[in-house]
Amino acid sequence: MTPQPSARERLLDAAEDLAALQGMTSTPVDEILGRARVSPATLYAHFGNKEGLVVEALKRRLARWDSTWQECVDEAVAPEEKLLAVFTALARHRTSLTPSRWCVFLGASAETPAPGNDLADTLASDTRLLVDRLEALSAAYLQGAPAKVLADRITLVYTGVLGMILRGSDAEAAIADGRATAALVIRALAGGDHAESASRP
Template identity: 45%
Template sequence: MTTAQRLPARDRLLQAADRVLFDRGIRATPVDELLREAEVSAATLYAHFGSKDALVAEALRNRLADWRAVWDQHIVAAGDDMARLLAVFDALAAYRGGRHRPARWCAFLAAATELPDAPDEISEVLGADTALLAERLLQLSRPLAGARAQDLADEVLVAYSGALAALLRGSPRDPIQVGRRLARTAAEAHSRG
């Protein structure tokens, strides 16, 4: 183990952004708080990113990459078609229990709500998250639902989004498991034809 290294300012900023922004709220978090958390000066932030929005966008892109990787792992580890489809819920639970401080609900949907007039750079990340979900769920639905794969994929996307929104709501207690149940039942119904 080498001595503890201090990360460069840019990385400290991204870490602080990921830690604070999606937990306490993007608009609710002033730049000064990020600067304090990251122990970085304002000049450095604007030298590296140019704006708060650009820092938000980069933090979201990193989060999407991490989420995709976690989801990948859970798909690979799954044993059959049903488990592969439901892996999105296990991945979500794992992601939220992992090294990130869990967002209050969903960083991408929160950004969409909090920043309705956000620069394209930001709305593109939500679009990319949604596209990733829609495409993968469709692929994973095919072996289970055949010609009705699109219907099943839509249903799982709604169940997944519902788990996230229910986290924000605070009810039911364990929305990710509830969403998973919902998705499993839908998949079984389509399998029976």
């Protein structure tokens, strides 16, 4: 018999799923408790308060995103394909978890203008992961200042894809368009035949 998730795991699942569907701050605690089938005392015993639960749910989601993205990078062979792996990872991530309306981290940032220290640090961790990995992958492809420019532009395209999903675009199509746009950016900055393969799906 498959063991049932613990109360702590059910709370994390409920918070993450509801945040993906309707946002962190707009989800009442009672709705999280009802979905997780636990009492308020259980939530407070494990996480202290709602923000503590939100922080842990975001950390867990970030760890899953990190793992999925790294997996896609490792699967890619050419350096340019490793750069484009962020779009492969986004598509895979959305099918492995409750699909969000755009990005749970950007949503939480928009909903929480004055987050506590733990929440602020967790939200910043998502940005650091995105920027640091793209800069590292860009540096393996280009040298010097163009590598930073390339990372910044792919970050812009990636964030634009998330925005298009929020606007109601089909997620699969938006991700494919983002990948194609990023491939054009790579080719433009690298020049010549070196980046030709980056435009291939």
